[in-house]
Amino acid sequence: MRRKKEDSLETAARLLDVAREHFTEHGYAKASMEVIVAEAGVTRGALYHHYGNKQGLFETVVAAVQAEIGENVEREASRAEDPMEQLILGCRAFLEAAVAPAARRILLVDGPAVLGWEVWRRMDEENAMRHLEEQLGLLQEKGYFPGVSVPALTHFLSGALNESALWIAQQPGDSRALEDTMEVILHLLKLKTSYTTDSRR
Amino acid sequence: MRRKKEDSLETAARLLDVAREHFTEHGYAKASMEVIVAEAGVTRGALYHHYGNKQGLFETVVAAVQAEIGENVEREASRAEDPMEQLILGCRAFLEAAVAPAARRILLVDGPAVLGWEVWRRMDEENAMRHLEEQLGLLQEKGYFPGVSVPALTHFLSGALNESALWIAQQPGDSRALEDTMEVILHLLKLKTSYTTDSRR
DNA sequence: ACCATTTACATACATGGTGTATGTATGTTA
């Protein structure tokens, strides 16, 4: 029985992967630690050693999912030069990433309830939210949203995107829900001038 | 031991009140049925008789809170004649009502996680959401939001309002968070023409 | 008015799930 550092890391990673699947499929409440450790091939001892308790495990999973989405958004947004176009691309990238089952259930639905809204909010702020607020501030300096509070706008937009992602994910696969939502964003943010990324209308 | 119909209704109502307090203060997961029934002066039998299980009890509480907020929004919105002004008043009324602890914790945070997003969404649709969508459709007929999908806009706005309420509630009491959010709404929905309800700027 | 049935609970128990205390073998460090 060898238990080197790398073995330990692999155990932790495997537990994280299995936990992520179970939290996604069954939700936090119905996800069983015993089932998770069994599927990961270890016992409860390993799980509690690495993550302290169920909430600690969940929090780690949340951070991982958030980081994934954040990278996606950053990468897509950086493909443009114009700040407003960056924002639009970022919003689209977020919606595309957030409709994934893991993001929906873990991040958007269970996250706030399990961790508490404040903790969840702080975690989100350190990832996606912060970039969103910076981008909106930048845009305001360029003349957009004259006189409106950037923090208020940031939270407004963030909430809108979260709920929209949940709605889009629930629509039939061939629906244009994501495109429709992007149209809403374009209309509200830019007064419907150009920038429509698709050919409609 | 008298157990008439009215006694039964009163028992159910008392349980609902106590449950609402406990769900608000401790959240769904940490709210204990035993503590609730003890505080209501009955046993677990009464609770399970009236509400089936913990989730059933919670769902009833959610419906009650939703109904309260819905009434508030409807009443305030109906104070205006102009459809856009009705929308604005409705949004403000929602924000003012949704910052209450019970609304935040039960409706906005725990609701989707406990009931599942789809169930929660359907319940919300039968209350506030439906009116919002109707109002937005009406406005579109009047020339607002040309070409945008009303369902998409409805969900976008709904999510924005929910998150904004949570944000506002968390700000220091003397902050202008609610007013700032209203400014955001006015700016995005109406391109910042008039309708500012306060004297700023 | 009386019987059958339903209602409105109380009580007791089965079950499952988390957390924690303890044990133990291995790796690591001085």
Place this chain on the structure above:
DNA sequence: TAACATACATACACCATGTATGTAAATGGT
């Protein structure tokens, strides 16, 4: 190589929900 820390395994305590069962009162039909 001795001491300590790490990485788990095992066993158990402890709630908390849910369910089965019991029971007294209310209700409804005849």
